[in-house]
Amino acid sequence: MNFEVISPKTTPELLNAIYDNQTENFRIGAGFTDLINQFKTQETEGLILINLTQLKDDNFKLIIENKTNFQIGALTTASEIIDNKSIKENFPVLYQAASKLASTQIRNVATVGGNICNVSPSGDMTAALIALKATCHIIDCDGNERKELLSSFIRGLKKTSLTKKEIIKNITIPKNAGQNLKSGFEKVGSRKSMEISIVSLAYHLQLTNDGIITHAGVACGAVAPTIPFTTSACEFLIEKNINTISENDKEEFAIKVLEYANPISDIRASDWYRKEVLFNVSKTIFGK
Numbered sequence: 001m002n003f004e005v006i007s008p009k010t011t012p013e014l015l016n017a018i019y020d021n022q023t024e025n026f027r028i029g030a031g032f033t034d035l036i037n038q039f040k041t042q043e044t045e046g047l048i049l050i051n052l053t054q055l056k057d058d059n060f061k062l063i064i065e066n067k068t069n070f071q072i073g074a075l076t077t078a079s080e081i082i083d084n085k086s087i088k089e090n091f092p093v094l095y096q097a098a099s100k101l102a103s104t105q106i107r108n109v110a111t112v113g114g115n116i117c118n119v120s121p122s123g124d125m126t127a128a129l130i131a132l133k134a135t136c137h138i139i140d141c142d143g144n145e146r147k148e149l150l151s152s153f154i155r156g157l158k159k160t161s162l163t164k165k166e167i168i169k170n171i172t173i174p175k176n177a178g179q180n181l182k183s184g185f186e187k188v189g190s191r192k193s194m195e196i197s198i199v200s201l202a203y204h205l206q207l208t209n210d211g212i213i214t215h216a217g218v219a220c221g222a223v224a225p226t227i228p229f230t231t232s233a234c235e236f237l238i239e240k241n242i243n244t245i246s247e248n249d250k251e252e253f254a255i256k257v258l259e260y261a262n263p264i265s266d267i268r269a270s271d272w273y274r275k276e277v278l279f280n281v282s283k284t285i286f287g288k
């Protein structure tokens, strides 16, 4: 590997580095857990690497509770997500997704922004954030900012709406309307840890005190080229009572989730197996 590394410490330095290298062959690196693998197979001769690990800007690094949302810096690691009490309390789906990602060593450096921008169909934190209807906040090297719903930011396999001038600064998640939640992350793999999902299901349901579902977000990983937000399955749940939901309704919900699955067969599982697992996992999220 033969590349030049630039390590900006401030946001203006970062934006200048992107500006100066727009026409060059450059990559941005945060935790490098995905990039380092790519470098094993890609040509790195003459590459310019903009290393974000030295950046000191709270907007990129912190988890901040605002009036209407939680802001999570793109450089927040999976371990920092796990250690944050507000995330655990308000968004169990994200807490669980971060907890089930890889190993402690990887979680200590793997960032939320990297998980999103790697655009893997099995990105665990990405699936949770899609279920949570998260929004990406993006800045470009001229200082312009824009935001986009994560589910539309991801445009296809390994494709996002980011241009070469842009970088994700942070992600926001809307606050819950109440405190009653049914929220979690189911990950099926062939091992307990260090396993990329065969299927994952991220769900975040908000309920009244009586158990009526008022808001629903469900996304499934590793079953399609991108992680789908299962709109019609979510709509089906609204106004159902989670305490009395029937077996038929659970089945109908699972069928609706399955409509979003278009899996491939690969070394980890066949397309048939992934669909069977997704169907069965979807039925179980309501509890007994």
Ligand SMILES: Cc1cc2nc3c(=O)[nH]c(=O)nc-3n(C[C@H](O)[C@H](O)[C@H](O)COP(=O)(O)OP(=O)(O)OC[C@H]3O[C@@H](n4cnc5c(N)ncnc54)[C@H](O)[C@@H]3O)c2cc1C
Pocket: 027, 028, 029, 030, 031, 032, 033, 034, 035, 036, 037, 074, 075, 100, 101, 102, 103, 106, 109, 110, 111, 112, 113, 114, 115, 116, 117, 118, 122, 123, 124, 125, 162, 166, 167, 168, 169, 194, 195, 196, 197
């Ligand atoms: C052994 C191993 C096990 C793994 N297990 C899992 C797992 O169980 N679940 C899972 O989801 N993932 C897993 N991964 C993948 C990886 O750890 C995660 O995707 C991680 O979150 C990537 O974050 P990073 O900071 O390391 O990204 P990097 O490798 O630094 O970057 C990844 C991509 O994102 C881009 N990028 C990073 N930050 C930004 C930003 N702020 N704005 C724009 N672009 C950006 C980079 O340019 C690059 O294209 C595993 C990886 C390894 C090596």
